[in-house]
Amino acid sequence: MGIEPQFQKVEEKLFQNRYLVDSGQPHIKVMPHDKPSKNLLAMTHLCPAGCYSQAENGQVELTADGCLECGTCRILCEPAGEITWEYPRGGYGILFKFG
Ligand code: SF4
Numbered sequence: 497m498g499i500e501p502q503f504q505k506v507e508e509k510l511f512q513n514r515y516l517v518d519s520g521q522p523h524i525k526v527m528p529h530d531k532p533s534k535n536l537l538a539m540t541h542l543c544p545a546g547c548y549s550q551a552e553n554g555q556v557e558l559t560a561d562g563c564l565e566c567g568t569c570r571i572l573c574e575p576a577g578e579i580t581w582e583y584p585r586g587g588y589g590i591l592f593k594f595g
Pocket of ligand 1: 524542543544546547560562563564565566567569570
C-alpha cells in the first residue's frame with residue numbers, strides 16, 4: 497500500500513516522469529553573461545524541475561535534462577535574449593505518461 501498520489505511530494509511525482517536526453521543538443525541554452533540578470537537568478541528558484549543553478553563564479557547555468565517544458569523560463573528570459581528556447585527534437589524530452 498503506497499501513499500495516495502495527492503499526498504506525494506513534488507520530487508516523488510517528478511520521479512514518475514521519464515526523460516530522453518538528446519545528448520549534445522540541449523533545447524534550452526543560457527546565453528553567455530558576466531553577471532546574471534534578476535530574471536535568470538529567479539529561475540534558480542522558479543524552475544519546477546530544478547534545471548537552473550548558480551555556479552561558484554556567479555553565472556547561472558542550465559542542465560536541460562528533466563525539463564518539463566512548462567515554459568516559465570521561456571516567458572521570463574527569452575524575450576530579453578537571456579536564453580534560447582526550443583522544443584526538444586521529436587522523440588526526445590519529457591514523457592509524462594508514467595505519472
Ligand atoms: Fe524549467 Fe520549465 Fe524552463 Fe524547463 S521550461 S527549464 S521546466 S522553467
